[in-house]
Amino acid sequence: MIVTVTPQPLSGKIPAIASKSYAHRLLIAAALSESPAHVSCRTRSEDIDATCRVLRGLGARVTQGNAGDADIIPIDRNHSPRLPEVDCGESGTTLRYLIPVAAALGCGAKFICRGRLPSRPVEPLAGELKRHGIRLTTLPGEGFVVEGKLAPGAYSLPGNVSSQFIGGLLYALAILDGTSTLAITEGFESEPYVRMTLEVLEAAGVEIREEKRPEGLPVWTVIGRGKLHAGPELVVEGDWSNAAFWLAAGALAGDEGKSVEVTGIRRNSLQGDRAVAEILARFGAQILQTESAAGAAPGSLRGIEIDAAQIPDLVPILAVVAGAASGTTRFTNAGRLRIKESDRLKSTSALLTLLGVPHEEEPAGLVVHGLGSARAFRGGDIDGFGDHRIVMAAAVAAASGGAPVRISGAEAFRKSYPKFLEDFAELGGLCSAE
Ligand SMILES: O=C(O)C1=C[C@@H](OP(=O)(O)O)[C@@H](O)[C@H](O)C1
Numbered sequence: 001m002i003v004t005v006t007p008q009p010l011s012g013k014i015p016a017i018a019s020k021s022y023a024h025r026l027l028i029a030a031a032l033s034e035s036p037a038h039v040s041c042r043t044r045s046e047d048i049d050a051t052c053r054v055l056r057g058l059g060a061r062v063t064q065g066n067a068g069d070a071d072i073i074p075i076d077r078n079h080s081p082r083l084p085e086v087d088c089g090e091s092g093t094t095l096r097y098l099i100p101v102a103a104a105l106g107c108g109a110k111f112i113c114r115g116r117l118p119s120r121p122v123e124p125l126a127g128e129l130k131r132h133g134i135r136l137t138t139l140p141g142e143g144f145v146v147e148g149k150l151a152p153g154a155y156s157l158p159g160n161v162s163s164q165f166i167g168g169l170l171y172a173l174a175i176l177d178g179t180s181t182l183a184i185t186e187g188f189e190s191e192p193y194v195r196m197t198l199e200v201l202e203a204a205g206v207e208i209r210e211e212k213r214p215e216g217l218p219v220w221t222v223i224g225r226g227k228l229h230a231g232p233e234l235v236v237e238g239d240w241s242n243a244a245f246w247l248a249a250g251a252l253a254g255d256e257g258k259s260v261e262v263t264g265i266r267r268n269s270l271q272g273d274r275a276v277a278e279i280l281a282r283f284g285a286q287i288l289q290t291e292s293a294a295g296a297a298p299g300s301l302r303g304i305e306i307d308a309a310q311i312p313d314l315v316p317i318l319a320v321v322a323g324a325a326s327g328t329t330r331f332t333n334a335g336r337l338r339i340k341e342s343d344r345l346k347s348t349s350a351l352l353t354l355l356g357v358p359h360e361e362e363p364a365g366l367v368v369h370g371l372g373s374a375r376a377f378r379g380g381d382i383d384g385f386g387d388h389r390i391v392m393a394a395a396v397a398a399a400s401g402g403a404p405v406r407i408s409g410a411e412a413f414r415k416s417y418p419k420f421l422e423d424f425a426e427l428g429g430l431c432s433a434e
C-alpha cells in the first residue's frame with residue numbers, strides 16, 4: 001500500500017486504542033489460568049491476532065470478536081497438542097513470551113516467524129533454556145523449534161537485549177510446579193515492560209518476591225503453582241505507545257488554537273511510554289493531563305537530551321519532534337532499536353534525511369539538529385521499512401510538514417494500529433491510499 005499524506009496539521013480528540021503490551025500479557029494469563037475468562041480489548045491488530053493464534057495452537061480455545069474482545073477457555077494440559085506448528089507473524093512479544101511458556105507446558109512447538117522476526121535475537125533466552133534441558137533449534141529464515149519440559153531452578157538473564165526474554169520466562173516459571181529464581185545479570189532496559197508483566201502475574205495470584213542484588217539488579221523468586229488465576233473479566237487499558245503519535249502531532253500542530261487530545265490513557269499506568277507526556281513538555285509543548293486523558297498543543301520547541309533505554313518505541317516519533325525543534329536533541333542508550341521490526345536507528349535516520357533534517361546516526365544513538373519548525377520539513381518518497389512505527393512517524397511528520405510525503409509499504413501500521421488511517425482522517429489529516 002502506498003499512502004500519500006498532504007500537509008494539514010492534526011487537531012481534535014481521539015480515544016486511545018488498546019495497549020498491545022497489556023493485551024498480549026492478559027491473553028496469555030487467561031490461557032494459562034484455571035478457568036475461562038473474557039478479555040475486554042477494543043483493538044484487534046496483527047500482533048494481538050498472532051498471540052491469539054499461537055495460544056490456540058498450544059491448546060487454548062480463543063474466540064475473538066471483530067472489535068477485539070476475546071473469550072478464552074484455558075489450555076488443558078492433559079490434552080496438550082504435541083509439537084504444534086504455530087505462526088507468530090512478526091510479533092516479537094508473541095515469540096519471546098511463548099517460547100518459554102511452550103517449554104514450561106512441556107508440549108514444545110514449532111514457531112514460524114515472518115518479516116524480520118526470524119533474524120531478531122532469541123539469545124540469550126535460548127541459551128538459558130538450553131542450560132535447563134530444553135532443545136531449541138533454529139530454522140534459518142523460518143523460525144524455531146522448542147522441545148522438552150522446563151523444570152524449576154535458578155535462572156539468569158542479562159537485562160539489556162530484550163525485556164521480552166525476562167517477561168516470558170517469568171510466565172514460564174509461574175506455571176511450573178515449584179520455586180524458581182530469575183536474576184538479572186547486567187543492564188536492565190525496557191524495565192517498565194517487565195513491571196507490567198509482574199503486575200499481571202501478581203494480579204493472577206502468582207507469588208513473586210523481588211530482592212536487589214548488591215549491584216542494584218533484581219532477582220525474583222517465583223513460586224510456581226502450575227496454573228494462574230487471572231479471574232473471569234480482564235480489561236486491557238489504553239495504549240500510550242500509539243497515543244504518542246497523536247500527542248506528537250498536537251505538539252507539531254503549528255497553527256494557533258490547534259491541539260490533539262487522546263482519551264482513555266491512564267496517568268498512573270505502568271506503561272513506560274506514558275513518559276511521552278513529560279518528554280513533549282520538556283521539548284516545550286503544552287501538555288494537559290487528567291487521570292485518564294492527555295492533550296498536547298504547540299509551544300516553542302527546543303532540543304533536549306533523551307535517554308531511550310526504557311522507552312525504545314518512542315524514538316521514531318520523538319525524532320520527528322526533535323526535527324521540528326530548534327537546537328540539538330540527543331538520543332542515547334538506543335542500541336536495541338536496531339533489533340526491532342526494522343533497524344530503527346537506520347530507518348529513523350532515513351526518515352529524517354527525507355524530511356531534510358540534519359542529524360548523525362550513532363551506534364546506539366541519534367543526534368538531531370532541528371530545523372526550528374515542522375513547516376520546514378521537505379517531502380518526497382519514503383519506504384516504510386516494514387515497520388509500523390516508522391510509517392506512523394512519517395505520516396505525522398508529513399501532516400505537520402511543508403510538502404507531501406509518499407509512504408510505500410504503509411500497510412505495516414496494521415501490526416499495532418489497523419485503524420491508523422481512519423483515526424488520522426478523524427483528526428483532520430489528509431491522506432490517500434493506493
Ligand atoms: O514486552 C513488550 O510488550 C514490549 C517490549 C519492548 O521490547 P524490548 O524489551 O525488546 O525492548 C518494546 O519495544 C516492544 O514494542 C513491546
Ligand SMILES: C=C(OP(=O)(O)O)C(=O)O
Pocket residue numbers: 047090091092093094313340341389416
Ligand atoms: C517492537 C515492537 O513489538 P514486538 O517486539 O512485539 O515485535 C513494537 O511494537 O514496536
